[in-house]
Amino acid sequence: MISPEKHQRMANAIRFLSMDAVEKANSGHPGMPMGCADVATVLFSRYLSFDPKNPLWPDRDRFVLSAGHGSMLIYSLLYLTGYEDMTIEDIKGFRQMGSKTAGHPEYGHASGIETTTGPLGQGIANAVGMALAEKKLADEFGSDLQDHYTYALAGDGCLMEGISQEAITLAGHLKLNKLIVFWDDNGISIDGAISLADSTDQHARFRSAGWNTLAIDGHDPDAIAAAIEQAQASDKPTMIACKTVIGFGAPNKAGTHKVHGSPLGADEIAATRKALGWEEEAFSIPADVLDAWRLAGLRSTKTRKDWEARLASADAEKRAEFSRRFAGELPGTLASAIDNYKKKLADTKPTIATRKASEDALEVINGVVPETVGGSADLTGSNNTKTSQTKSITPTDFSGRYIHYGIREHGMAAAMNGMALHGGLIPYSGGFLIFSDYCRPSIRLAALMGIRVIHVLTHDSIGLGEDGPTHQPVEHMAALRAIPNLLMFRPADATETVECWQVALENKERPSGLALTRQNLMPVRNEYEEKNLCASGAYELISASDAQVSIFASGSEVEIAVKAQQQLAAKGISTRVVSVPCFELFFEQDADYQEAIIGNAPVKIAVEAGIRQGWDAIIGSTGTFIGMKSFGASGPYKELYKHFGITAEAVVAAAEAKLA
Numbered sequence: 001m002i003s004p005e006k007h008q009r010m011a012n013a014i015r016f017l018s019m020d021a022v023e024k025a026n027s028g029h030p031g032m033p034m035g036c037a038d039v040a041t042v043l044f045s046r047y048l049s050f051d052p053k054n055p056l057w058p059d060r061d062r063f064v065l066s067a068g069h070g071s072m073l074i075y076s077l078l079y080l081t082g083y084e085d086m087t088i089e090d091i092k093g094f095r096q097m098g099s100k101t102a103g104h105p106e107y108g109h110a111s112g113i114e115t116t117t118g119p120l121g122q123g124i125a126n127a128v129g130m131a132l133a134e135k136k137l138a139d140e141f142g143s144d145l146q147d148h149y150t151y152a153l154a155g156d157g158c159l160m161e162g163i164s165q166e167a168i169t170l171a172g173h174l175k176l177n178k179l180i181v182f183w184d185d186n187g188i189s190i191d192g193a194i195s196l197a198d199s200t201d202q203h204a205r206f207r208s209a210g211w212n213t214l215a216i217d218g219h220d221p222d223a224i225a226a227a228i229e230q231a232q233a234s235d236k237p238t239m240i241a242c243k244t245v246i247g248f249g250a251p252n253k254a255g256t257h258k259v260h261g262s263p264l265g266a267d268e269i270a271a272t273r274k275a276l277g278w279e280e281e282a283f284s285i286p287a288d289v290l291d292a293w294r295l296a297g298l299r300s301t302k303t304r305k306d307w308e309a310r311l312a313s314a315d316a317e318k319r320a321e322f323s324r325r326f327a328g329e330l331p332g333t334l335a336s337a338i339d340n341y342k343k344k345l346a347d348t349k350p351t352i353a354t355r356k357a358s359e360d361a362l363e364v365i366n367g368v369v370p371e372t373v374g375g376s377a378d379l380t381g382s383n384n385t386k387t388s389q390t391k392s393i394t395p396t397d398f399s400g401r402y403i404h405y406g407i408r409e410h411g412m413a414a415a416m417n418g419m420a421l422h423g424g425l426i427p428y429s430g431g432f433l434i435f436s437d438y439c440r441p442s443i444r445l446a447a448l449m450g451i452r453v454i455h456v457l458t459h460d461s462i463g464l465g466e467d468g469p470t471h472q473p474v475e476h477m478a479a480l481r482a483i484p485n486l487l488m489f490r491p492a493d494a495t496e497t498v499e500c501w502q503v504a505l506e507n508k509e510r511p512s513g514l515a516l517t518r519q520n521l522m523p524v525r526n527e528y529e530e531k532n533l534c535a536s537g538a539y540e541l542i543s544a545s546d547a548q549v550s551i552f553a554s555g556s557e558v559e560i561a562v563k564a565q566q567q568l569a570a571k572g573i574s575t576r577v578v579s580v581p582c583f584e585l586f587f588e589q590d591a592d593y594q595e596a597i598i599g600n601a602p603v604k605i606a607v608e609a610g611i612r613q614g615w616d617a618i619i620g621s622t623g624t625f626i627g628m629k630s631f632g633a634s635g636p637y638k639e640l641y642k643h644f645g646i647t648a649e650a651v652v653a654a655a656e657a658k659l660a
Contacts, residue, residue, distance in 0.1 A: 002045060002292070007221045009289045010045065010296075011037040012276050013080060015249055018072035019272065020282040021094035021101070023263045028095060028103065031246040031259035032070030035186050035218070036153060039242050042224040043182075044077055045296040047232075049148060051304045052083040052297045055111035058326045058423060059307045060300075061148045062114050062130045066123025067155035067184060068104040069261065075101045078112045080290065081297030085110050088283055107421065107449040115421050116449050119441055121161030124181060125411050127152035128171045129418020129427075131179035131237070132403070136373065137424050139398040141322055144310045146424075149232065153182045156194050159202060163441075165209075166411025171237045172210025173406075175395045179237040180228070185218070186246040192257045206239045218242030249276045325371050325424040328452070328508045333368045338502050339530065345495050346528035354516040354555070355458040357494035359384035361501045366390060366401070369426065369505070373419065375403035376430035376456075377412050382518075383430025383458050409435050413442030413455070420451040426505065428454035433461075433473040433515050436480060446511035447485040453511045454504045460490065460515040461609035462644065463556050468634030473515075477554075478613035480513055481583050487512040489582050490608075491534065492558035495525035496581050499534035503585070517556045519637050524558050524579065533579075537586025538597050538618075542577040549575040549655045550601040552618055557607040557627075557646065564607075564651035573655065576601065583614060603658040609646055624654045 002010070014037040022028035044050075049061040065074045072094065078086035086100065090110070093099035100110040104118035114130070117123035131150040138146040158164055171179055183202065187194050203213045212234045216223040224242070231238035247259030250272045264272065273279070280286060285293075311319055324331070341364045350357070366372050366389040374385045391400035405412035409431050416427040431439065436457055446453050462472045480488045487510050489500035497516070504512035524541060525533075533539040541558065542565055549568060553561035561577045568575040578597055580586060586594065598604075604619040605626060606612075612625040619625065626646055633640060641647055 004221065006292060007041055009286070010292055011041040012249070012278055013285050013289050013293065014040060014073060014076045015276070016273070016278055016280070017076040017079070017091055017283065017285070019264050019269055021072050021075070021091050023266070023269060024092060024282070025095040026263055028072060028263065029069040029261045030072065030264055031188070032067055032155060032184060033073035033076065034248045034250065034259070035244040035246045036070065036073055036184050036242070037248065038219045038221060039153070039182055039224055039244070040073055040077060042221050043151060043228065044081060046225060047228050048151065049300045049303055050112070051300050052081050052112070053301070054304055055083065057304050057307070059146060059148050062127070062150045062422065064114055064117065064123045064127040064130070064150070064152040065105055066117055066127065066152050066158045067120070068117030068123060071101070071103065071105050074105055074113065078110060080285070080293035082294045083111050086112070092283055115418065116445055119445070120155070120157040121163040121167070122414055122442065122445060124152050124154045124158050125163050125167035125414030126418035126421065127179060127181070128167045128176065128411070129415035130422040131171065131176040132174065132415060133419040133422035133425050134178060135176060136393065136398050141318065145314070145322055149178045149180060151180050151182070153184060155184045156186070156189055156198070159183065160198055163410045163414060166408035167414065168206060168211065169209045170405065170408060170411055170415065173395060174393070175210070175235065176237045177235050180231045181237070181239045183239055183241045184244055185241045186244045188246045188255070188257050188260055190257060190260055202239070203241065210236060212236045212238040213241065214238065215241045216243065218244035219248065251275050328423070330505060331368055334365070334505070337364050337368045338498055341498055342495055343528050345498070346526065349523045349526055350494050351520050351522050352494060353518055353520050354491050354493070354497050355382070355384045355518060357491070357497035358456060358501070358514060358516050359387065360494065361498040363387045364498070365501060365505070371424060372426050372428060373401050373403065374428055375405050375412065377405050377409045377435070378407045379430055379432065380404070382432070383456050385428065385430035385456050403429070405429060409438035410442060413439035416453045417442055417446050417449070417451060420446070420453045421449070426452055426454070428456060430456040430458065432459045432471065433457040433476050434459065434471050436476055436513065443480070443486065443511060443513070444483055447483050450485060450509040451511060452508050455511070455513040456516065457513050458516045459518045461517070461556060462628070462632040462640045463609060463637045464518045465637035465640065466634055469631040472632030473610065474628045474631055475611050477515060477608070477610045481614050485510055487582055487584050488515065489513065489534070490515040490555035491581050492555055492579055493521055493523045493525055495523070496534050496579065499532045500581055502532055503535050515555060519556065521556055522559050524562055534581045535585065536589055536593065537582040537584065538578055538580040540576060540597060541579045544574045544576040547574045547576040547599060547601040548659060549573060549603040549605065550578060550599050551575060551605050551607065551651060552578045552580050553607040554580045555608070557609055560646065560648050560651065561607050563648035567648060567652045568655055573659065575655070580618070587617070603655055605651055605654055607646065607651060624658060626650055626654060
């Protein structure tokens, strides 16, 4: 038990490291770390199960700072509890170039940062995914290997963002009772009082979503401890409303928006030191306080060692499977399963939509990769993401491998990020490509963090037909290709689809999206090829010596390119076809390969049922683009392709015009 005096000094260490770092940087948010220091001190010194000496221990509790602007809170905690890669020099380098202590917590910059939280609301949704992963893995491997809590600290901004509603209703529905969210209920945002913009009864809101809610004084250590223990015993997820004073301890600025996002200033810091009885210089922590924090960091060492002993005593198969999963390695049987499937496709040559081809590929993949967990945003029958192995997960049964996310695209994408960050699972889910706009912030963060999540994005063009322009993606491939570190695939047939799936799975440090058709496509790969051709991003599908025309296409338009090639060849015009399933991978090939694939044909034509943006890197600014320049229209898809001039005949006419 920690005495009230010792608790106060430990909490003040967080406060002064935070205000001093913000002051030195002349940038940052001191108010939240100062206000939440008591909550963090109780959690980290008495309840959170973690080990700074073994930060990736799979059964540690997860702590997510959803209110990421208060990043000095987590940085202070990491330094104080003894994480070796967070030094006092890192604290002094807050918000500076090359520093681990970025303005908002960045996953991968330092141990103990479980996720990148900048955009508000993302963290609480990531935490839902982490809690979901824990419950799923506990069902699979048993509570001897997976039995931990997920804690998140969220502010008013997190709860105002729409993603939080998607996240909390999903968590409540699934009864994720080991998820505990602290709400920093300080009543202040950048503009001023929360009452300027919001009057939501958050307790009623959370309770209506199936949560347990508690209200406490966020500066009372005993009340904080009691609330945590009550939350741990709940059969529902719990929200603890912690009434705090933003900038606690600052005599003139505490409780005001002035302390939210600006340095306190030298005079106010001096006054705060006096008010809180802190005599140390900036960045100096009294030895007894640092010792108390370092002891807190060692508190779970025995728990971690006991867990390691349980893992070691598990049967060899279970131990190996668990360790493989958390190492992020794929089963050795995957490559041969895909190879055998490709041989079958070369024999059967199916004419199917790539969304169906994806389902068929997943039937193979899910049979040999037990850690895949699928899902859909209420579009299971349209996305084809459910296979024979993926029974539905329900609030009372987590033995399945399929999540019904409901119509919650943004929350789904962020929860998938949390699942991937937790480890042990590879999440994939389905939606329409048009609604990648709703997922985009989470997809961007997955790319920024470098994590393996896979988005199945069907109905990828005007080819979906009658639903019309609101549902027909036009600019979306270009928009998603603009995100660094994201792999966007647009396969042309069943063989390309399984190859794209294989590449997506093999990329441990990149998210992927697969843009898939609603309409059936003829096979363009008719011969078995052991090599994964899609892994190069683009490859020559039909070669031609001394080609006069090179046609480049992706997805459903590769079929159009092939038909155009046949018509041009019949006219004596030497034409080659290049399939381009993934821009990103193509532009990562060496210069010789890129040059060879682009070729030197005098006429270069690209065909894609989307906008031109991005294609000039392949066909040049003088190349011909056959695609979309406007939004779509409602009608049968074959009529739409004719209406918008995306046909083999249009390609032939364009080639002949250029050659004339």
